Amino acid sequence: MEITLDKHSANQASIKITLNEADYQPKVDAKLKDYAKKAAIKGFRPGKAPISMVKGMYGVSILVDEINAILGESLNSYLKEQTFRILGEPLPVEKEDNSIDWKTQKTFDFEYKIGFVDGVSVALDDSTKAIKYSIEVDDKLINETIDNLKSQYGNSTNPEVSEAKDSVYGDLKAAEGEFQKTLALPLEGLNKELAAKFIGLSKEAVVEFQAAEVQKEEWSEAFGLTDEEISEATGTFTFTVKNINRTEDAELNQEFFDKIFGPDSVKSEEEFIAKVKETLQESYNRESKVFTEEELKKVLVENAKLDLPDTFLKEWLLKANEGKVTEADVENEYPIYAKQLTWSLISNEIAKEHKIQAEHADVIAKTQEMVREQFASSGLGSQLEASMDMFVDNYLKGNEGQNYMNMLTSVQNEKVLAFAQEKISLTEKAISIDEFKELLEK
Structure with a gap:
């Protein structure tokens, strides 16, 4: 067997694999003998048909299967030995239907196209600069929120x-x-x-x-x-x-306070205003955290300057989703896919280099947090906590286990971003809710 790599550019290459008779024939012969022992062919007792007849009937299909198996194993092993990171899946270079004579040919040549990135480098030091945003909950926002609640519960x-x-x-x-x-x-x-x-x-x-x-x-x-x-x-x-x-508008009385925050959670107008401010601040802290992380992702992606094999990836996406998407669909969606892929490469590299790992306990904790947020206004309270294990288990097992993997990835990304913020030059900036909305619109 001979495998050669031909790099066409910094991120695309072709791999050629040549199989000789010695590479596949022993496995083909062994499979033919196994078939002969089990074959039920008219005119012969089971397992007594001549090997030549079995070969004539099944030889080509066995040959094709064995060669495909050898190709898959050889290609995967070869790619694992390389230093570059493969993107997508290798794409076979298609040949004409009659280019292979499976009955007489002894040597077979196959070619695959691959896309890759050769090294992912991320600078996590003072040379990388980003902004950590915090949203200030001012009196204007508090008063608007209370007015809306008074109207809503009026x-x-x-x-x-x-x-x-x-x-x-x-x-x-x-x-x-x-x-x-x-x-x-x-x-x-x-x-x-x-x-x-x-x-x-x-x-x-x-x-x-x-x-x-x-x-x-x-x-x-x-x-x-x-x-x-x-x-x-x-x-x-x-x-x-x-x-x-x-x-x-509803009056600011105990009945109103209980409707908003539950029985006896607050017992005066001052406590109510303070609770509204606290709730708003918690909500906007989450929003500013997400926004800060997304902005940091953009900075890290831009600084990494990864050169993706765009042409190859578009072809791979089209073939991997054949019949489900068009070339126009791929062209329209590719910029989003490319950004997500680039961030995934960067995040995984940071996690690998600095031994950052999402643990099972982290996944459980994040899922619990998600469940609490979803049921925040349900009033279930202690009932929710008593059934928390069931909610978490049902969610993580959903979508054939993909929910668990998605949550695992989300936890790792959060850990990577938290680690990155500790290492880079991060400037804290307090902004109003109106300024935050302007940033979102950009």
């Missing part, structure tokens, strides 16, 4: 006359045509000029307006029209008020 009433923050329920009709729809219209979702027409109304009042007075997004968000209905919305419309809905 009492619904049906007043006689509509006001600016009400929602009016009624029938929308087009003056021309048969269009008619019954809906609840939130007045705060309308522009000022149009909303003014709906203020000070009582039941059975009729509002007339022109389609041009409604902004496009208001048709979908406030009136709830479909794209098709919006495209046909022209001319004059009328809205007949059938009811007026108003939500009166």
Whole structure:
């Protein structure tokens, strides 16, 4: 057997494997003898058919199977011996159907294309700079949150006359045509000029307006029209008020506190405000942690300057998902895949070099944290904790065990990022929630 490597570039190569008769024939002969012992061929007792007849009937298929097995084992062994890191899977260079004569040929040549990266280097020192963000929960954010909670948990009433923050329920009709729809219209979702027409109304009042007075997004968000209905919305419309809905803000009392945080968790307005601030800070700490980690990933990926074999990987992705994706799909999704692959290579290299490993106990702890977050507002409390082992076990066994592997990878990534933050030049920066939203939009 002869195996040769031909590098076409810094990240793509071809591997040629030549098999001689001595490489495969002993295994083929052994398999033929085994077949002959078991073969049931018409006209012969089981196992008594001539070996030549068995060879004529099964020889080619056995030869093909054995050569494929030898190729697979040889290729895998050869690649494990290399210093570079293989990406994807080797792709066989296809030959014409009649290029191999399985009946008479003695020497066989095969070729594979491979993509790889030769060395992953990550500098975890002061030369790598990143920002650690923390979101400040200020009074404005606290007050907005409390106002939203008061509105959310307020009492619904049906007043006689509509006001600016009400929602009016009624029938929308087009003056021309048969269009008619019954809906609840939130007045705060309308522009000022149009909303003014709906203020000070009582039941059975009729509002007339022109389609041009409604902004496009208001048709979908406030009136709830479909794209098709919006495209046909022209001319004059009328809205007949059938009811007026108003939500009166909840009072800051013990009943309200208990609804938000559970019985007797807080017992005064001061404690309630402090608890809201604490809850918001915990939530935004998680968000800023995730954002910081994603930004750090970008820095490490950029600094590593890995040269991926893009052409090879696109071809491999297309063939590996044959029939499921098109070339256009691969082209569109490849930038995301390339970033994920690059980060995976970097993370694994850091973990290997610095002996960072995710333990089973870490996986359990992270899964428990995920379950608690999912059920945070359920009110289950002690019942959840009593059943925690069951929830965790069911989740980690789900998706044929893939959930466990995903969680294991997530834990390792977190450990790698935490380690990286200790080693690099990390500048801490406090920002407001508005500044944070601006960063997310970039």
